[in-house]
Amino acid sequence: MSDQNWPLWEVFIRTRNGLAHRHVGSVHAVDATMALHAARDTYTRRGEGLSVWVVPSASITASDPADKDMMFEPTASKIYRHPTFYEIPDEVGHM
């Protein structure tokens, strides 16, 4: 197809005021303006969006899967970091 040379863009959509933009997928587009159009046409067809961000995929620095053990394994034994040791009074309700 003719999009072989088109850069890839990551798409982030904010669905409601007060929420954060959330990654929803990616699109191919020739530049930032057309990436916004493509994101709008691809990911907001069912009224999902109030705001769209597009970011060149090439701008994202990702962790190396080979570093998985070093990066994430050490936290597995530190369950005291989870806030599960508190008793929540009923009056507080759902947190």
Add this chain to the structure above:
Amino acid sequence: MTETPLLQYTLRLADTALVLGHRLSEWVGHSPVIEEDLAFGNMGLDLIGQARSLYSYAGEIEGKGRDEDALAYLRDAPDYRNILLVEQPNGDFAATMVRQLLYAAFAHPYFEALARSKDAMLAAIAAKAVKEMAYHLRHSAEWIIRLGDGTEESHRRAQDALDELWPYSAEMFETDRIERALIEAGVAIDPASLRATWDKTLDHVLNEATLERPRDGYMQSGGRVGRHSEHLGHILAELQFVPRAYPGASW
């Protein structure tokens, strides 16, 4: 001809929206990239949605029990009142985008004005359509700028399409006896009043696109009184096949 001017006017708007919507739907599954496939589907559905509202209103005005389906599926080509521009073949991607630009640059200010119509129903339909046409204009303009100011091939294709479709642009600005009475009554919009806006939009986009604005020469006309190019019959054959082969079918 027993149709009132308001009915004829509403059908002109409806038929133009339906035929262009159908044309765009023909791209679905054939676009150069999936993102554009969805863009065509979205724009096509905008137009078909406009057509549905307008046909329902036309059926109401007529008062003979015809609904949107009867008006869309059971009228033949000479009864269709769409402008000739929208029935022109899709051609290549550039031709479809040029056609969309020529129409959207007109339809956007047109619906903006029609939203202030004294006819409450037309005003409401137009108020919804104006946002849709704003995007069609933005999207097609951005594409034409990139095609015109792109590669040698994309420039050539965009210029060829512009030259080819230009003779169909003047019909948008025509008025006849039917519309003049409605314009005076504050119901319809005088398209001539939008000419300067359209010129400005086109000049801006074509300038950015390094495309040459064709000179106004012989202009095609007749769609709004039912004189069509051979293309409309083929569109209707496809569009109307199922309801004609299986009358009253539902699912």
